[in-house]
Amino acid sequence: MGQIVTCEIGGExxxxxxxxxxxxxxxxxxxxxxxxxxxxxxPDTIAWIDAxxxxxxxLYDVGANIGQYALYxxxxxxxxxxxxxPEALNYAKLNRNIVLNGLTEAVTAYCLAIADRTALDLxxxxxxxxxxxxxxxxxxITQGEKPFPPRNRQGAMGVSLDDLTGRLALxxxxxxxxxxxxxxxxxxxxxxxxxxxxxxxxxxxxxxMHEDVAPRxxxxxxxxxxxxxxxxxxDYSPGIVQNLIFKR
Numbered sequence: 001m002g003q004i005v006t007c008e009i010g011g012e013x014x015x016x017x018x019x020x021x022x023x024x025x026x027x028x029x030x031x032x033x034x035x036x037x038x039x040x041x042x043p044d045t046i047a048w049i050d051a052x053x054x055x056x057x058x059l060y061d062v063g064a065n066i067g068q069y070a071l072y073x074x075x076x077x078x079x080x081x082x083x084x085x086p087e088a089l090n091y092a093k094l095n096r097n098i099v100l101n102g103l104t105e106a107v108t109a110y111c112l113a114i115a116d117r118t119a120l121d122l123x124x125x126x127x128x129x130x131x132x133x134x135x136x137x138x139x140x141i142t143q144g145e146k147p148f149p150p151r152n153r154q155g156a157m158g159v160s161l162d163d164l165t166g167r168l169a170l171x172x173x174x175x176x177x178x179x180x181x182x183x184x185x186x187x188x189x190x191x192x193x194x195x196x197x198x199x200x201x202x203x204x205x206x207x208x209m210h211e212d213v214a215p216r217x218x219x220x221x222x223x224x225x226x227x228x229x230x231x232x233x234x235d236y237s238p239g240i241v242q243n244l245i246f247k248r
Contacts, residue, residue, distance in 0.1 A: 001017060001096070002017050002018045002019040002020055002031070003017075003018050003019075003020050004016070004017060004018075004100065005017075005018045005032075005035045007035055007038045007039075008039075009038050009039045009046070009072060010039075010046060010050065010072065010076050011076075012072065012075045012076050014038075014068070014071050014072060014075060014101060015097070015100045015101055016031065016034070016035045016038075016066065016068070016097055016100075017031075017093060017096045017097055017100055018031040018032055018035055019031055019032075019129075019130060022129075023128065023129035023130075025128065025151065026127055026128075026129045026132070029129075029131075030127070030129055030130065030131030030132045030133075031066060031093070031129075031130050031131035032131075033131070034065070034066065034068060034131050038068055042069070042243075044204070044230075044243040044245070045069055045177065045179075045204060045243065046069075046072065048177075048202070048204050048243075048245055049069065049072060049073050049076060049077060050076065050077075052175060052201065052202045052245075052247070053073055053077040053079050053174075053175055054077065054079075054174075055077060055078040055079070056078065056079070056080075057077070057079045057080070057174040057175060057201075058079065058080045058081075058082070058171050058172065058173045058174050058175075059073050059079050059080070059081045059082070059173060059174070059175045059176070059177065060082050060084065060161070060164075060173040060175070060176045060177070061073070061081055061082070061083040061084065061177050062084050062114045062161075062176060062177060062178045062179070062180060062187065063084070063085065063114075063177075063178065063179040063180040063181070064083035064084060064085040064090075064094055064109070065085060065090050065094070065131065065133060065179075066090055066093040066094050066097055066130060066131050067083060067085075067093070067094040067097045067098060067107070067109075069177060070083040070094070070098075070107050070109075071097060071098070071101055071103060071107065074103050074106040074107050075101065075103065075106075078106075079106070079175075080106060080171065081106060081107040081108070082107075082108050082110065082170060082171070082173070083098075083107055083108065083109045083110070084109075084110050084112050084113075084114050085109065085110075085111065086111060086112060086113040086123050086135075086137065086154070086156045087123065087125055087132075087135055087154070088111075088125075088152075088154060089128065089129065089130040089132075090130055090131065090132070091109065091111045092130070093130045093131070094109050095109050111156075111157075112156075112157055112158070112159050113137040113156045113157065113158040113159070114158070114159060114160070114161060114164075114178075114180070114187050114190075115137060115138070115158035115159065115160060115183060115186055115187060115190060116160055116183075116186040116187065116189045116190035117158065117160050117190060118157075118158065118159045118160055118163045119157075119158055120155065120156070120157055120158075121137060121138050121156060121158050122137075122138070122153055122154065122155065122156065123135065123136070123137050123153075123154040123155070123156035124136045124137075124139070124140035124148075124150040124152075124153055124154075125150055125151050125152035125153070125154065126142060126148050126150065126151065127151060128151035128152045133181055134148075134181045134182075135181065136148075136150075136181070136182055136183075137156060137158060137180075137183055138158070138183070141182065142181055142182050143181045143182040143208035143210070143241075144182075144208050144210045144239070145210065160187075160190030160191065161176070161187065161190055161191035161194045162190055162191055162192060162193045162194050163190075164194075165193070165194045165197070166193060172194075172197065172199050172200075173194075173199075173200060174199060174200065174201050174202075175200075175201060175202050175203070175204075176194075176200065176202075176203045176204070177203075177204045178203065178204065178205045178206065179204075179206040180206075181208070182208070184205050184206070184207055184213070184217060185213055185216060185217055188205070188217055188220050188221070189220070192224075195220070195221065195224040195226070196224050198248065200248065201247065201248050202229070202245065202246060202247045202248065203221070203226070203245075203246045204243055204244070204245050204246075205217060205243070205244045205246070206241060206242070206243050206244075207241070207242055207243075207244055208239075208240075208241050209235075209236055209237060209238050209239060209240050209241070209242060210238060210239070214234075214236060214242075214244065217244065218244065221246045225248065226246040226247060226248060227246065227247060228244060228245070228246060229245040229246065229247045230243070230244070230245045
């Protein structure tokens with residue numbers, strides 16, 4: 001167990017288990033950085049949780065990392081959260097943070113990669129430290145189609161959203177957050193039936209602006225009768241990251 005850091009965000013107190021030292025072979029303490037920037041790193045995500053989620057709603061957190069936004073949604077909005085995180089060290093800390101905050105009845109963690117189809121594949125780890133990101137499922141290429149030398153190579157199960165909500169019968173989500181650093185389009189491609197279901201009210205997709213990936217993602221949502229809630233705020237300049245917030 002690491003150090004317990006107390007974070008105040010949105011009027012809520014959330015505890016994070018943070019390793020005190022920088023991990024061997026890395027240049028930063030990713031968990032410490034996430035704790036220090038909890039309220040400022042993803043203001044769009046915090047605002048979306050506050051504005052869109054209602055008590056009793058179900059949230060799929062796709063790319064949960066160590067659980068900051070899953071924990072916040074469960075605590076702040078009294079939601080049922082299903083958190084998906086395939087990377088082994090992040091998954092361990094995600095579970096640790098769920099227990100630490102007394103949210104085992106509200107947040108369920110799954111060590112799964114969400115993708116366009118259900119299959120076994122490899123998960124390539126860019127930085128082998130809890131709290132790290134920019135990993136990749138299926139091939140060692142992260143956002144912006146940038147290859148990287150993986151520090152670890154895991155076996156992983158990938159599952160489509162349509163299989164989660166369909167044949168696997170997980171409780172249906174009212175909201176979905178997708179933050180996976182590179183395969184957002186594949187995830188949306190595997191969610192046609194889920195997107196068409198009127199029980200799904202909103203989806204936040206973090207997109208690295210590269211080529212025409214954002215227009216392709218937008219078109220898939222528009223075909224399912226979603227609108228882009230924050231259309232006026234989106235910057236499509238290549239190389240930046242933006243949150244596309246779709247609503248029914």
